Amino acid sequence: MKIKQFEYEPLSHFSYAIISDGKMALVDPERNPLQYYKYAEDNDAEIVAVFETHPHADFVSSHLQIHKETGATLYCSKKTGADYPHVAFDDNDEVVIGDCTFRAINTPGHSPDSITIIASEENKTALFTGDTLFVGDVGRPDLREKAGHMKAKREELAKMMYDTMQNKFTDLPDTAYVYPAHGAGSLCGKGMSEDASSSTLGNERIGNWAFKKQTEEQFVNHLLDSQPFIPHYFGYNVDVNKNGAENLRAALGKIQCKMNATEAAQDPLIIDIRDEENFKKNHLPGSINIMAVSDTSKFETWLGSIVQPDEKFHLVVDAIENVERILQRTAKIGYEANVETVLTLGKVNLEKSPSFHLEAFKKNPKDYTIVDVRNESEVSEGKLFENAIPIPLHQLRENTNEIPTNKPIVVHCAGGYRSAAGTSILQKAFEATPIYDLSDDVKDFN
Known part of the structure; x- marks a missing residue:
């Protein structure tokens, strides 16, 4: 059994290829399948299966395109309600690919339809845990209240995750490798390790908070506390992945x-x-x-x-x-x-953003309306400006009515990336008010 981890860094997403005796299976592939096709060619392997651990919220999967282009069988939980051709893969279902046996266990918590794929060959066991078990954390339980075939409240899913962590991995060995769908930086969890993209079950039993002895109430409270924001597109991606996305080349060719x-x-x-x-x-x-x-x-x-x-x-x-x-x-x-x-x-003068005079701002910050577009968790750790109006960037377009326009407006974040976006949003909303970007000069006020 040969395992290859693919990483898409901007979304902190991991997908996997598993090769055994010339047959190749994929787990949670990203939108562009060409890298998997090349890997199969390079290893003289045939792609015969794709496993979806759940309908992902943060990226679009290429499972349906791979099925149509390679004939690979698609496997997912029957609870997904998938609208693409698939074989249901739930507790104790098995399929043999090459010399490797793949088995499913239902591991709800991040979503009600999450499964973990257990791959075994000779003395090696690998767990492809999707968004259930991460290195150092578990998946957030608050993404399926409004999207997907099965919907569940966050408290209900948090309790499911407690049961999963207490009971679903008990009979698996410490030596089993843990291969999650995400690493640090993903919005699908809040505390993933920044030092590793995979682990072993033994290491997680020692170091992952979710395996510690605790009551259900303690577990649920910790899991629900301070989860990151939910982007607008998450529910949309759940539905796209449940249906199966359009062929990527065909979709891009229309633009x-x-x-x-x-x-x-x-x-x-x-x-x-x-x-x-x-x-x-x-x-x-x-x-x-x-x-x-x-x-x-x-x-x-x-x-x-x-x-x-x-x-x-x-x-x-x-x-x-x-x-x-x-x-x-x-x-x-x-x-x-x-x-x-x-x-x-074209090479013509269109529109120019107004120049920001930093020294004037430093001398008289009260002459400006200051908008802080950092996330709520960042603001809770302390404001950089006492009178700043906190509106997270992902909510800014919908909440411009909270911002007075009787003074020039200065937008800031933590480093400059988000303030550039926030400034342009407000320039579009308030054409008659000067809007300035503090940009990376924010470091002068930390």
Whole structure:
């Protein structure tokens, strides 16, 4: 049994290929299947199975496309209510692939339809735990109150997770490897280890809080406390994955490009992915700046947190050579269906953001309305400015009415990425009020 872990860093997502005797199975594959096809070719293996541990909220899976292109059998819990061709895979169901035996156990808690896949060959056991068991944590239980075939309240799911951690892994050996679907940085949990992308069950029994001796009430209270925010797109992705996503190449092929644009309708939205410096120098009026300037930036998360799943938008890119890359990233959360046009800007003066005079702000901060777009958990640890109005970035577009416009407005976050987006949102909302981005100068006030 040969196991390969694939990582998609911006979403802290792990997917897996397992090869045994020339046959290959996949677990929780991401939207673009080409990397799995290449790995199969490189290892002279045939993809025969795809296991979905649950309908994911934070990314779109390619399971249906892989089934159509390779003939691989799709396996998921019957509780998923999947609308794609599949074989139900629940407690004690087994399938042999090559010389490896795959067995399912139902492990509800993150979702009511979560399963863990147990792969065994000779003396090696591997657990593909999805969003149930992470390295150092367990999956959050508050994502399935409004989406999915099976819905459950967070308290109910937290109790299910307690039962899962108490009883579902008991008979498995300490030597079993633990391969989760996410690592630190994912919004599917709050306390994953930053030091490891896999573990052993023995190490988790020692170091993971969820295995500690505790009452159900203690467990539930800890699990529900201080979970991160839920982006707008999470429920949408659950439904997309339950149905099975469209073929990626076909979906991207429908999107038109326009070179040297000098205008675009503000309805739908305009999302400009360029770095904040170039955006501030020249942009289409009404644009929202969600930067995708590095391969590790959280572009997908913030796109799906600021833009609703039913909103159409134009994408402004810095160069035509980056169109494919940005569309691929947009498709990771299924938002390629929302893209009307991909644009590059013409060499004309469009709109410029006002220059921010830091020293004037330092001398008279009370002359400004300060908006703090950090998350609630960050604000709870202390404000940087006493009179700042806290509105998390993912809620800003819906709550601009809370911001007075009788003074110039200064937007800040913790480092500059979110404040760039927040500033552009308010510039679109308040055309007559000067809006300034504190950007990375926020470090002067920490």
